[in-house]
Amino acid sequence: MSRKREHEPEKENGERWMLTYLDLITLLMIFFVVLYSMSKVDTQKFQAVAESLNKALSGSTPAKIEISTNPVGPSLIQTGSPPEKTPNTNTPPDANVNAGQTNGNVERMSLEAIKAKLDKFAADNGIQTTLVTSIEERGLVVSIQETLLFESGSADITARARDILEKVSTVLAAAPNQIKVEGHTDNLPIRTPQFPSNWELSVIRSTNVVQILQRDGIPPSRLSATGYGEYRPISSNDTDAGRGKNRRIDLIILHTKYEVTEPQ
Incomplete structure (x- = not known):
């Protein structure tokens, strides 16, 4: 084997x-x-x-x-650090600033034109002491004293006041700006079944003015009503003349830069 x-x-x-x-x-x-x-x-x-x-x-x-x-x-x-972006030299660095200033100047000119028309209307109708305009930081303020719009202690707009507000509405309707209607009173207390305090009186007055402006062609989306009672005086309440200035309706045509604070 x-x-x-x-x-x-x-x-x-x-x-x-x-x-x-x-x-x-x-x-x-x-x-x-x-x-x-x-x-x-x-x-x-x-x-x-x-x-x-x-x-x-x-x-x-x-x-x-x-x-x-x-x-x-x-x-x-x-393989290395990313290349730096080349700045666009075609657009000047202050172009946006200049554009904003230009828009602001155009708007101011528009408000000044509205102011001039309202001032002329007031002078032509002999109401330049009771319908006063001024341009402030927030916009054009059209201040209308109580005697031109209401009876004392009332929120009902008089027939003459309706004609005046109709003319004012025609001028304001040309601009697209927001319009705040602010009601003000003096510090003399009011206690009636309809108006327990100056708060109610100032609010109802401003609301009634808003309704007139809307009826005369201003879109309601541009309007708002506020009542401040006696707490935003522009003159002393120690004299009849001062209290007369405080009893007023202010129409504020806002600069567009303040519209961001308004509800959309």
């Missing part, structure tokens, strides 16, 4: 490293071919390809390849 030959240990294949090396070279070649051939890529897809190649090459968690946020152009990989 023939003896079985003992198994000889297999010789270690010294050329196995060549397979790994060739795989590495092949992957690198594919990687750079992809980079070269892509002139415009989807950043998310390219990131996925880069991570897959990193894993295949390293066999472990790869370092993240940074992709430029703008994949169009000669460089797809962010």
